[in-house]
């Protein structure tokens with residue numbers, strides 16, 4: 001019998017076009033997503049060399065980072081943002097790439113529209129000039145972010161040069177407690193192993209707690225793989241995956257779907273396959289999580305205290321910790337629970353799918369936001385927005401005093417009109433809490449949609465388990 005293999009190794013081997021000792025592998029790419037930030041120079045490069053796309057049908061474009069989330073039918077006010085989106089429009093028209101532009105029913109954050117359109121499928125290799133491409137790994141595909149020069153490489157050849165990463169398995173056994181959701185799982189893992197703890201690895205998530213998650217929840221976990229340094233993260237496909245994909249716009253349909261599902265069922269790690277590293281956690285130990293610092297690894301259970309300097313291991317960690325807490329305006333050893341927040345941001349490719357909006361609605365239904373808190377709900381895509389309206393979630397949000405906006409990256413990063421003002425605290429369902437991430441001098445607490453909803457109602461960092 002041949003050597004047992006991990007799912008990652010099987011998929012990688014199936015896509016390697018050429019391998020040479022001491023050089024990166026040439027890997028074939030099934031699906032390429034592009035957005036306005038990392039594609040302009042790639043197209044310029046092609047133009048300079050007089051090269052066309054190897055296969056335009058494999059690439060899909062949408063504007064997300066620079067788009068306003070209000071009045072999308074009007075011209076974009078910010079000059080730079082307008083230029084970026086117009087450039088994407090021009091490039092995709094010139095090179096024959098499908099573009100879901102502002103106002104199109106399929107527009108949205110690139111990592112949200114791929115899965116919902118059935119463009120993201122098990123067994124694929126998927127790239128995008130964006131670090132959170134790891135999201136698509138939730139379908140049992142190898143998905144990772146690439147740089148602009150690599151975007152050009154993929155447009156021109158449908159292949160990429162990559163060194164094979166090491167493999168890590170992270171197993172979460174048992175069942176999650178009440179009020180604990182997938183965002184808490186990933187914030188917990190990153191708090192355990194740090195924001196660089198998986199550097200050089202491609203992670204496979206496994207175990208009963210992962211298996212029991214919906215596709216939306218699995219995407220949240222894979223999305224944040226990059227926040228612990230991993231190249232990407234994946235989850236073997238199963239019935240949950242196949243049910244999610246069935247009937248989606250670009251997925252195989254009818255008999256073709258049934259037969260491909262049979263192939264997808266084979267996509268799993270063999271028993272006894274060896275990983276380079278294995279970590280195991282118990283779901284019962286995971287609580288609602290929140291970050292207090294300026295990297296996603298600086299997270300605690302919402303009821304815990306921020307560490308003290310003495311509790312940290314080395315001097316460099318102590319220095320960055322001190323700087324981080326100064327930025328955040330927080331005291332070492334203090335509690336976050338009860339701390340006032342100014343903004344609540346429910347959005348981003350981490351947590352702006354329909355299920356996230358349903359979670360939020362489950363907490364706020366019939367309630368009102370606290371006075372003085374501004375709450376933005378930014379759906380991840382036009383389809384999510386439509387679905388939310390169909391289900392009447394917009395009424396729940398409006399009655400609570402939340403603002404339901406139009407799709408885009410929004411306040412996940414200060415690249416568009418939606419910014420958190422300097423010094424203000426925002427509890428956010430996004431994935432990064434870096435200095436200035438949500439706007440110059442803004443302060444971010446990363447948390448789950450449930451915890452964000454709870455804070456919207458109370459105006460403070462709250463243990464959501466008291467509300468569910």
Ligand SMILES: CC(C)[C@H](C(=O)O)[C@@H](O)C(=O)O
Nearest residue numbers: 037038065129130131132413
């Ligand atoms: C702008 C883009 C290149 C960037 C990324 O790669 O992730 C952004 O999406 C982010 O989340 O910081």
Ligand code: SF4
Nearest residue numbers: 132348349409412413
């Ligand atoms: S929502 Fe945030 S993390 Fe996701 S692609 Fe946009 S900017 Fe990046």
